[in-house]
Amino acid sequence: MQSASDLINKDNKATILLMGLRRCGKSSICKVVFHNMQPLDTLYLESTSKPTKEEFKSLIDLAVMELPGQLNFFEPSNFYDSEKLFSSIGALVYVIDSQDEYLNALTNVSMIVEYAYRINPKIHIEVLIHKIDGLSEDFRMDTQRDIMQRVGDELLDLGLEGVQVSFYLTSIFDHSIYEAFSRIIQKLIFELPALENLLDLLIQYNKFEKIFLFDINSKIYVATDSSPVDIQTYEVCAEFIDVTIDLDGLYETGAEKLLLEDKNNKPIKCISKLKNGTILYLHQMIRGLALVALVRIDNGDTSNLSQKEIDDNVKTQLSIIDHNVCVFKKSLEKMWESSRIK
Amino acid sequence: MAVSSSSSRKKLLLMGRSGSGKSSMRSIIFSNYSAFDTRRLGATMDVEHSNLRFLNNMTLNLWDCGGQDVFIENFLNTSTNQPNSNNNIFKKCEVLIHVFDVESKEVTKDIEIFQRVLKNLNQFSPQCKVFILLHKMDLIQISKRNELFQIMFTKLQEIATPFNFNITGFATSIWDESLYKAWSSIVCSLIPNISVYEKQLLSFNNVLNAKEIILFEKTTFLVISSTNNSLKNSSDSSNDLDPKRFEKISNIIKTYKQSVNKVRTNFTSLILNGLTSSIYLDVLNDNMYIMIIMDHQDNINDDNLVLENVKIFSKLFQ
Numbered sequence: 001m002q003s004a005s006d007l008i009n010k011d012n013k014a015t016i017l018l019m020g021l022r023r024c025g026k027s028s029i030c031k032v033v034f035h036n037m038q039p040l041d042t043l044y045l046e047s048t049s050k051p052t053k054e055e056f057k058s059l060i061d062l063a064v065m066e067l068p069g070q071l072n073f074f075e076p077s078n079f080y081d082s083e084k085l086f087s088s089i090g091a092l093v094y095v096i097d098s099q100d101e102y103l104n105a106l107t108n109v110s111m112i113v114e115y116a117y118r119i120n121p122k123i124h125i126e127v128l129i130h131k132i133d134g135l136s137e138d139f140r141m142d143t144q145r146d147i148m149q150r151v152g153d154e155l156l157d158l159g160l161e162g163v164q165v166s167f168y169l170t171s172i173f174d175h176s177i178y179e180a181f182s183r184i185i186q187k188l189i190f191e192l193p194a195l196e197n198l199l200d201l202l203i204q205y206n207k208f209e210k211i212f213l214f215d216i217n218s219k220i221y222v223a224t225d226s227s228p229v230d231i232q233t234y235e236v237c238a239e240f241i242d243v244t245i246d247l248d249g250l251y252e253t254g255a256e257k258l259l260l261e262d263k264n265n266k267p268i269k270c271i272s273k274l275k276n277g278t279i280l281y282l283h284q285m286i287r288g289l290a291l292v293a294l295v296r297i298d299n300g301d302t303s304n305l306s307q308k309e310i311d312d313n314v315k316t317q318l319s320i321i322d323h324n325v326c327v328f329k330k331s332l333e334k335m336w337e338s339s340r341i342k
Numbered sequence: 343m344a345v346s347s348s349s350s351r352k353k354l355l356l357m358g359r360s361g362s363g364k365s366s367m368r369s370i371i372f373s374n375y376s377a378f379d380t381r382r383l384g385a386t387m388d389v390e391h392s393n394l395r396f397l398n399n400m401t402l403n404l405w406d407c408g409g410q411d412v413f414i415e416n417f418l419n420t421s422t423n424q425p426n427s428n429n430n431i432f433k434k435c436e437v438l439i440h441v442f443d444v445e446s447k448e449v450t451k452d453i454e455i456f457q458r459v460l461k462n463l464n465q466f467s468p469q470c471k472v473f474i475l476l477h478k479m480d481l482i483q484i485s486k487r488n489e490l491f492q493i494m495f496t497k498l499q500e501i502a503t504p505f506n507f508n509i510t511g512f513a514t515s516i517w518d519e520s521l522y523k524a525w526s527s528i529v530c531s532l533i534p535n536i537s538v539y540e541k542q543l544l545s546f547n548n549v550l551n552a553k554e555i556i557l558f559e560k561t562t563f564l565v566i567s568s569t570n571n572s573l574k575n576s577s578d579s580s581n582d583l584d585p586k587r588f589e590k591i592s593n594i595i596k597t598y599k600q601s602v603n604k605v606r607t608n609f610t611s612l613i614l615n616g617l618t619s620s621i622y623l624d625v626l627n628d629n630m631y632i633m634i635i636m637d638h639q640d641n642i643n644d645d646n647l648v649l650e651n652v653k654i655f656s657k658l659f660q
């Protein structure tokens with residue numbers, strides 16, 4: 001039975017299922033990450049009554065499904081067939097409200113995990129310890145430790161030692177939710193190791209400090225090079241996309257928008273020099289992706305060079321980077337073509 | 343000597359009742375606060391002075407006056423009882439910025455205070471320019487904003503006419519770009535040689551044939567001057583552009599500046615090759631940034647060519 005349902009999902013659609021008790025913040029997460037809603041506006045969201053499914057086109061076609069929290073999941077329901085549902089998803093994201101009493105949620109999560117794991121052992125199980133913006137710094141670690149401990153114990157009691165559960169501390173008021181979703185989505189991308197390899201190669205031949213491959217709409221990064229992610233760098237890069245898109249949008253007129261789909265259009269490119277000698281570099285890729293990188297241009301010994309020579313040096317370096325990024329883009333296109341045939 | 347120093351020193355009074363958002367505005371425009379950060383600001387005690395250098399030779403002397411009734415009474419009484427005392431804040435004023443909270447419960451009292459302030463100004467600095475800001479507009483439904491502003495503005499104008507003041511009004515909010523528009527026009531009204539900038543920009547644009555060129559002040563990113571190519575060529579093509587674009591750019595760049603601050607640095611330039619136009623943002627001189635928007639269609643775009651032109655042009659502004 002399992003293999004049969006696996007076949008149905010061979011159309012390369014990764015689905016994320018978002019679950020949690022009522023009022024734990026599932027819809028807010030969806031709205032903030034995928035619809036660019038302001039975090040404060042999510043206070044006025046109605047409670048979700050039906051399972052909702054939304055699809056996003058990015059490098060992979062992603063679908064996020066949200067289940068209403070008040071639903072008793074073990075009751076037979078008209079809305080969905082739980083067995084079919086769990087066998088068709090790639091990741092199960094369970095949201096726990098860390099500001100509330102969470103013992104109920106912990107029992108709930110272990111029951112769901114047990115059920116889901118039995119149907120689909122390949123499922124990725126992710127737990128978001130959510131709304132941590134209200135907790136003090138020390139308390140966050142305590143809460144995380146407590147929840148991890150309890151979930152581990154519960155799963156042990158149910159006889160599920162082998163299940164991998166990942167935990168994330170998240171809040172919609174900072175970038176932690178994007179970071180968590182980036183990690184979750186990366187697990188679903190089949191081509192990820194190849195992508196990371198390509199990015200590492202790109203770093204090796206240029207003076208990049210850090211490269212991200214961003215999804216422009218959601219600011220989720222689908223891949224990055226193998227150096228550790230510094231949250232500040234991520235934030236700057238993510239906000240740089242906003243700057244680029246907003247500025248460009250101001251001088252766009254209605255008639256020209258039609259050209260957007262045209263393949264012969266030049267890709268959007270944005271370069272910004274910073275005072276400390278680094279450069280922010282953005283280059284539009286395929287399928288709503290953008291490559292954003294932090295470049296450090298090292299002039300070596302600048303003392304005996306004139307300002308003009310330094311400028312020229314920067315220009316040469318940027319052209320080399322441009323060339324290499326174009327090569328990267330072509331390989332990305334090729335990779336995409338071959339993965340589609342599958 | 344004394345004359346020149348006093349003429350480059352501009353005194354701005356920022357007044358309004360308590361809680362109307364005066365200090366928030368000042369912090370966003372001049373101290374790089376984000377709108378969110380302004381929650382931490384407490385009440386202003388008495389008067390808070392800040393000296394801001396603006397465009398090299400101009401100093402803005404901003405008097406942020408606390409808005410509690412005690413302080414306001416104090417300001418008004420000292421000026422009437424001891425007209426020559428040093429505490430008289432109404433002396434030698436260039437600009438009055440009076441802030442009204444749209445959500446205020448005591449509108450009549452707000453207006454009464456405005457009237458008394460004008461009376462004092464009329465006595466001590468009759469040449470003062472008066473700006474009113476109807477603040478916290480984000481709390482009003484979009485459909486009602488314009489109407490409300492018109493009603494309030496007509497009322498305030500009636501009050502100002504007996505004192506021979508011509509007032510300019512803006513509807514503002516710290517959560518969108520309207521704040522930049524208001525402050526841009528306030529500050530521009532103080533720049534003496536603004537026509538020189540305009541003339542030079544126009545001649546520069548004749549060389550470059552850009553879609554638009556905008557000059558910004560460096561620290562505040564307020565718009566100083568701009569020239570638009572399509573305006574002089576034909577009237578209809580300029581209508582496509584967003585009329586609020588200047589404020590939006592100020593807002594975008596200010597946000598960008600803050601985000602770059604997270605890696606403890608600042609930015610010097612930005613080149614954007616977009617879908618339909620290329621945008622160049624670069625330092626012009628010590629206190630100005632220039633932004634050039636070039637169209638893709640009718641000219642060969644060479645980034646270096648544009649940047650060299652900017653370099654040459656910047657010599658005019660040294």
